[in-house]
Amino acid sequence: MIETAFSSVLGGLGVMAVDPIAPRTQMGMSLGWHIILACLGVGLPALVVFLEWRGYRTGDANYRLLARRWARALGVLFAVGAVSGTILSFEMGLLWSGMMENFGAVIGLPFAIEGFAFFIEAIFLGIYLYGWDRLPPRVHLLTGIPIVVSGVLSAFFVVSANAWMNSPTGFTIVDGRLVGVDPWAAMFNPATWPEGIHMILAAIMVSSFVAASVYGVAILRGKRDRYHQLGLMVPLALGAITAPIQIVVGDWAARFVAENQPTKLAAMEGLFHSMRGAPLSLGGIYFDDSLHGALELPAGLSLLVSFDPNGYVRGLEAVPAADRPLVNVVHPAFDFMVAVGFGLLALGAWFAISWWRRRSLPQTRLFLIAVSISGVAATAAMEAGWIVTEVGRQPWIVYNVMRVSEAVNPAPGIDLGLPVLALVYVVLTVATVYVLLRLVRSSPVPTAPQELDSAAPPVV
Template sequence: MGLAAGAAAVDLGAARMQMALSLGWHIVIACLGVGMPAITLLAEWRGHRTGDNNYRLLARRWARALGVLFAVGAVSGTILSFEMGILWPGMMGVYGEVIGLPFSLEGIAFFVEAIFLGIYLYAWDRLRPVPHLLSGIPIVLAGVASAFFVVTANAWMQQPTGYRVEGGRIVAVDPWAAMFNRATPPQTVHMILAAFMVAGFLMAGVYAVAMLRGRRDRYHRLGLLLPLTVAAAVTPVQIGVGDWAAHFVAEYQPVKLAAMEGVFRTGRGVPLHLGGIAVDGELKYALEIPYGLSLLAHWNPDAEITGLEQVPPADWPPVNIVHWGFQVMVMLGFALLLLAACLALSWKRRRDLPESPWFLRGVALSGVAAVLALESGWVVTEVGRQPWIVFRVMRTSEAVNPAPGLVYGFVLVTAVYAVLTVATVYVMRRLARDVPVPLAPQEPDVTGYKVV
């Protein structure tokens, strides 16, 4: 009996790690798929409006990278879709009809994106400028829609609704009510803005590295400035949306908030904690800001904050993981906000980028910082919900596939993602090394450039 329980625990851990790996890997590619098309279209539009071929060349090269990332994302997304049924049949078997709608709509959005991406890439030299630019708009809309639909399914897992249980059976299913649950607005907006931040900062970081190596021509400056401007404009908005999401957690998931802040005992006027480690039911070594958490969570410095002692320890999420995931996300978010403020201040004063090489170093690191903030935020969202796969309805241990040997699937999927990572990095580096060559005057081309 003990051996069987031990094997089940190992398989549950393997299933969790496999899902974490798949989601953590795919979400970065998905963010590029959401934010990069809009930035690419913006570059193409600027090229047509100003006649500056540097914009057009940037758009063309980014579109080629977008095609590669779309193909890779299709692979990782397909893996995820199979994992939902293979790893978690307990949830999908019971609630599949409740949350099936957003997955179906996401499939439609995916096909729309694939069709128009093919047109956009194939028609660079075959369509006039305006029709070609317009052909990219459905790519942007479909990418945002895909992110929205997928996140609504996750939001339902945070706030399940849209059904009733009678006699142990799911009845009165309302897929639209399930999709537009209470968690949907803050989660979807937070995720879509994060996608634009990740795409913008990652793209800008590539050109910041090139500029640090001495490539200070207009092409590289525009390659840094355009995506960085988009990401910098989104960052302060994201900070505000993050506050909205935190208020939602405080109201509807107080145990998750307690784990995020390491609050073990219910109280009023609870301080905000910076750093710290949870040890033996107490958060130690943290810097406290008096009344900070009560004020931020409820706009009242004397507001009551629910502590973890209100629920059995078996219902606690892993406190240190959730707490530090939240700390890292907030810290990096404000670091990126500072970088955005430096850009805005310099542009207001000089209509140019800051001259300091430290600014370029910061931009070079900003993409990695945005990805880490994104991953940390998802750790807070998903691990903070544990031990529930459907919040307060079904435990993760009840949903996992009971078949033995899930650990072997985790090893196999890890190998697949290792190969995907190496192949993606290799292809993207090859694209980055391509040298732009101006076309001869007699050669017709919408952009005025070809890439060899």
Template sequence: MDDLVALALPGRAAVAAAVAPAADLMAARAQMALSLGWHIILACFGVGMPAITLLAEWRGLRTGDPAYRLLARRWGRAMGVLFAVGAVSGTILSFEMGLLWPGLMGVYGEVIGLPFSLEGIAFFIEAIFLGVYLYAWDRLPPRAHLLTGVPIVLAGVSSAFFVVAANAWMQQPTGFRAEHGEIVAVDPWAAMFNPATPPQTVHMILAAFMVAGYGIASVYAVSMLRGRRDRYHRLGLLLPLTVAAIVTPVQIGVGDWAAHFVADNQPVKLAAMEGVFETGRGVPLHLGGVAVDGELRYALEIPYGLSLLAHWDPNAEIAGLNGVPPADRPPVNVVHWAFQIMVGLGMALLALAAWYAVTWWRRRDLPRSPWFLRAAAASGVAAALALEAGWVVTEVGRQPWIVYRVLRTADSVNPAPGLVYGFVLVSAVYVVLTVATVYVLRRMTRDRPVPLAPQEQDVTGFKVV
């Protein structure tokens, strides 16, 4: 790998590093963080919401319950809005990859271009069938309409896989060789299926189902707290909450798998996640704490915890940050606290899922405590925050490398001046997108379904007023 580091930096990236001002580098990183952080939430609903919507429609066909059909129909409308907005933010991201990071895309585009191309195909499939699904509610037989939603689910999951596989390559670059500053022996399939792809893609796809499930459930939990306890709102809470509750313990296990991968392949990131500065054996697990002057202070320590969790050995050695040159270390407090937030919120969601599961197993009902509904109402925000914190760990923990141990972030940024102004402009665009999206979705949630008289009922049994 050291030979790869020495040879993989072609002249164009070196020029960028020589002339790009520090302010422009920070502006480019901030713009990318804003764009990714904003888009990833919509992407999660694009992955998880179609499956939850189809589950509601299938239950409506199976049971004949019109509330399920109405839920599916309304969630389908929300999917259309979120997909349209996500297409805008995704387009912005695609331009940013080339405009902000020519040192990456201009040199390594042929290596990681395959997953981006496949994601484009999946996007078009999703768009086509989403249009059919929304347009054909009253134009196709119910079972045929249900089947039109299956490609949406498959395309959404596939899109997530391809994009995260490209990011996984940045964590564990494979599929090429560098000779005399040139990229040779390119194998796009090996690049896409790099060692980081399995844990990272599974972790992200499950996170998407959690964000979508808890996010939808939280809307109906708020409505139930406001006194809307009819069957429609009860099912609107139960169905997505059940999906999210089932996924949560699986995600905890996958998260452990991903953490073991980091411990084995990115020891510097692990040291930053846990605030470990001195290399040693039997290293404790840290809860809380702040890194000050090369030391983690005020943390609660669990003896041998990190060595045990990272390597299944209480006496395993953990490499510390003091063995790494300062220029090659990520910002410890950012990574450490992002990791703490992700794990803490994940455990809280696991507790909520367990509370729900135990109560349902005992008496086939939701917990009667209003605190359960309050927790469910907060779960959507908690899941989104855990997702964002996890991506902070993934991306900031890799710094200062944009491609791990191959290409530095500072060496890949666009050397053109004025990136700060681009960041301001894009920030304004996202403010407008946020306001417009929230406004439209709130207008949709204000529509209240009421039962129709038998002689007036359509396939849903409800009208919206």
């Protein structure tokens, strides 16, 4: 009913359907690039503040040196992330004018609040970076806390806007007109909490495993001093703690999808026919309205969704073909995300068991190799999760209300931005990697105790 009502609004405004392939590709590229920096902006500040606090608490200069070096990297990543975030803000209005014109008043609030969080983070990050050796140690440590809080809030508010696109609330349609706009209800829509918490935990996991993987590679190359051991151990411990929590939250998010977006769930599992006792499918290729070559666990999907092996699950057949997402994109992305999640859970368990038994890292080369690839794996899994979220909602930009083709800007030449933006991101990537490498090479790790002490702030 809401779709029919809103169609009259679109018709009255003269909104026409446009081929959205180029704008979707451009937006997907921008989001896929920016989200990596956004994740590091959420998780890395917490690690930096913890390392600094631990260094003051124990008197170990290795902790403080790690904090100082990671803070410099954070400054670079934040600056580049501000550029890509600005690009995204322009793209929202430029590429999706149909959505912003009609729903800007509904979803504008979280973007406005996120702007305040961003500026608070920028201000305190500047103070934190400039304040090394200039502020009293305790004061300097306290200036890092707003960076952590504002980074998490910034991610939450942005994700709440995306959650609204999956579960649109905060407005009503009367006589073909949008009325009763409630921005707070839109921001705290039913999808906000499962999607928001799932994303924040994913950001912490990405930051943790990326940081640990850098030191895993270094240790594989023979750098086995305490500095590198701590550089691996601290973020890996955070990742090991976060992984099992994320598995539980992921299950919560999947149940929300099953209840509110059953077509997306059917695409995630490649399920065409609605049925009771639906199997859980791993792998396989979807064609001819069926999933071929998959490993099926009988009644597994029904059991996970409803705690009942005979539970009813709606398949893709329940909606017209034009309303179905691309199964061969959504299904493998979902399988990959889940597989990597359990792999990281196993890696964290391996570390935890070794620490519990011997108070040390596992000493095998296999463990270090697993840690070294965990950062790339965690990042790829996070990207796969966003593919599931966004492609699984297709063809809707606002679920069951507005199609992507109705939201895209119909202006001619809108697709010319794609190659230009691709070049911009190539330049940004090369520049970011170059600057980070220069930071590493310009400040080699001290080896003597007196060098460590001079490289870090004094102990409180």
